[in-house]
Amino acid sequence: MKQLTSKQLRNAWLKFYEEKGHVNIGAVSLIGDGTTGVMFNVAGMQPLMPYLLGEKHPKGKRLCNVQGCVRTVDIDSVGDPTHFTFFEMMGNWSLGDYFKKEKTAWTFELLTKVFGLDKDKICATVFEGNDSVPRDNETANLLYDLGIKKENVFFLDKSNNWWELEGTVGTPCGPDNEWFYPLHDNPCCDTCDINCSCGRFVEIGNDVYMQYKKLPNNKYEELENKNVDTGFGFERMLMFLNGLTDGYKTDLFSDVISYMEKTCGKKYDSEKESTKAMRIVADHIRTAVMLIGDVNGIVPSNTGAGYILRRLLRRAIRYGKTIGINSDSLVDIAKIFIEVVYNEAYPNLVEKEDYICGEIKKEYDKFDKMLVLGTKEFEKVIAGIKRKKEFMKANNPDAVVEDVINGKTAFRLYETFGFPLEFTMELAEEQGFKVDVEGFNAAFEEHKELAKAQSGVFKGGLSGTGEMETKYHTATHLLLGALRHFFGENIMQKGSNNTAERLRFDFNFDRKLTKEELTEIEDYVNAIIKEGVDVVREEMPLEEARKSGAIGIFNDKYGDVVSIYTIGNYDKEFCGGPHVKNTSELGHFKIVKEESSSAGVRRIKAILEN
Numbered sequence: 001m002k003q004l005t006s007k008q009l010r011n012a013w014l015k016f017y018e019e020k021g022h023v024n025i026g027a028v029s030l031i032g033d034g035t036t037g038v039m040f041n042v043a044g045m046q047p048l049m050p051y052l053l054g055e056k057h058p059k060g061k062r063l064c065n066v067q068g069c070v071r072t073v074d075i076d077s078v079g080d081p082t083h084f085t086f087f088e089m090m091g092n093w094s095l096g097d098y099f100k101k102e103k104t105a106w107t108f109e110l111l112t113k114v115f116g117l118d119k120d121k122i123c124a125t126v127f128e129g130n131d132s133v134p135r136d137n138e139t140a141n142l143l144y145d146l147g148i149k150k151e152n153v154f155f156l157d158k159s160n161n162w163w164e165l166e167g168t169v170g171t172p173c174g175p176d177n178e179w180f181y182p183l184h185d186n187p188c189c190d191t192c193d194i195n196c197s198c199g200r201f202v203e204i205g206n207d208v209y210m211q212y213k214k215l216p217n218n219k220y221e222e223l224e225n226k227n228v229d230t231g232f233g234f235e236r237m238l239m240f241l242n243g244l245t246d247g248y249k250t251d252l253f254s255d256v257i258s259y260m261e262k263t264c265g266k267k268y269d270s271e272k273e274s275t276k277a278m279r280i281v282a283d284h285i286r287t288a289v290m291l292i293g294d295v296n297g298i299v300p301s302n303t304g305a306g307y308i309l310r311r312l313l314r315r316a317i318r319y320g321k322t323i324g325i326n327s328d329s330l331v332d333i334a335k336i337f338i339e340v341v342y343n344e345a346y347p348n349l350v351e352k353e354d355y356i357c358g359e360i361k362k363e364y365d366k367f368d369k370m371l372v373l374g375t376k377e378f379e380k381v382i383a384g385i386k387r388k389k390e391f392m393k394a395n396n397p398d399a400v401v402e403d404v405i406n407g408k409t410a411f412r413l414y415e416t417f418g419f420p421l422e423f424t425m426e427l428a429e430e431q432g433f434k435v436d437v438e439g440f441n442a443a444f445e446e447h448k449e450l451a452k453a454q455s456g457v458f459k460g461g462l463s464g465t466g467e468m469e470t471k472y473h474t475a476t477h478l479l480l481g482a483l484r485h486f487f488g489e490n491i492m493q494k495g496s497n498n499t500a501e502r503l504r505f506d507f508n509f510d511r512k513l514t515k516e517e518l519t520e521i522e523d524y525v526n527a528i529i530k531e532g533v534d535v536v537r538e539e540m541p542l543e544e545a546r547k548s549g550a551i552g553i554f555n556d557k558y559g560d561v562v563s564i565y566t567i568g569n570y571d572k573e574f575c576g577g578p579h580v581k582n583t584s585e586l587g588h589f590k591i592v593k594e595e596s597s598s599a600g601v602r603r604i605k606a607i608l609e610n
Contacts, residue, residue: 002116003242006252009234010066010345013090016110017064022092025059027067027346030086031296031305039305040070044089045208045229051095052172052210052227064092066234066345068290072308075315076426078283079276081246085312086287088234096225103207103228104142107179111204115241119147121182123194123201127162127175128155133212133220136161136175143177154194163208163229172210172223179205183245204240205232248279255336256282264324277319284316285333285360292356293338293349300363311420313363318371318423327364331357366599367418374417378424381409382431403432407439414440415447470578471586471608472498474535474567475525476505478583479604481571482524483507486517492551494601502592502607509602513594525589532584533568540564550574 014024028047032039044067051057067089077083111117124143129135143153164173180194180201188198210227212220238250248257257268257278266274291298291309300310334357338349389401405428413419425435476496483491495506550564550572565579566572588609597603
């Protein structure tokens, strides 16, 4: 068995399949594009699904790559030796080209000639068949012909050796051929094989043969064009080839682990809790680097993919603090991943290094103070529940009191201290407590409805539709135009609330505005008012409106025909609210307050004077 570095393994995989006529298609974005129903790319074959379903790939029928993936469903397992939130899959595909004969031969060649595995120790599993699909004797016979011992080929059921997309109809599916190899030559018993629970045999790769189409009622029919989908876990293969059982001891993490040992003064394997903390910090910062530095990079937020990123960073921050890893240390760890580990495979990370490190530091600074205050509050909550439990037990020994943090309390920790629900659940579990998730969700929905009512988002940010509300609504358009004029077209509205007395406008910006800047904004808006510019409304098809340069305030689901309001060359927006006919109707615009609304969002309050 040959020992390979991560860079050698990556290059060996790609070179092998390129020599077999495959084109390296490279890796696609980790961020889901909304077409697959998942937030992140979770499998190497996921971006290839349209082509596995029949579309022609622009680069041909034989493809290969090493594809990054992100999965957070088992985030609670991160901290053990083999779980990661970011990982890579080495893949190759045949789109209606070669099939089982070529693929079994090539995988066997890769394992024995390139990776140096002993053919007499290689084991494989194939599909045993059922009432719907016959036994895969074809693959088994091909394996025997290659020299794999018959006693090392196992027929297993659909739960083990069949691939399909659950809950779908009309999609490709079929049997798979999984490859196994023993970690050592010391069987635990006379029947120690791949089915043994001792863990001696590890799965090192999988060849999926998409030869069927799934039909209703658990029926299948042969596909005209059959596909091959191969997936070998990069981290797992690297660990295996180097004789390791701990993925954090491979060269993907060794420099980061060494840095943490020096920083916190503890050896990686010295104690259970510090080892777990080092793994979590290393894994989560690696994933954060990949997500922020992605071609469709994201930043921490309270929704969607940004929420997952925030959760990962805040989990890394919390565990890092337990071993003395501070803000600067997290940035140094990020730099090791960028400059040393992935500098060749992901050059975009190097180009975005300053930006990536800046976002990690910003999130640390945001969460740092909150973490101290929030943890104290959390401890008060736990202490209060324990006191209540003791009191009730003292008065009624038979009373059953659950160790549960109620939903409203969990939501308060989220709203006030920035603790994601999962974060509170993790803290609670460490104390032997549970969290009322349904109660949290109910409190969250109640909060959203209240905020919705208070902010007047039912009708373009208006609390009413009187004359002054209409004027203030038009003034928000001018204010947005002014902000974009002075600070760039990345400025967007993040919320508004207009009454008959004032306007309140939220926008994305990462610092406090100076008095000079506020004066310039006022003067700019008042110049437009004084100019007496007509407010022009047009109706046009949605796509035409987008091409016209109009901006949308929220991600609303617009109809096929939309209203566009244009105020000279100063502002052009999708909008459904009422407006004045000419800016001269507004009066004098005056900013009365500028403040923070939330992280990365500023708020301006302004009035119109006669």
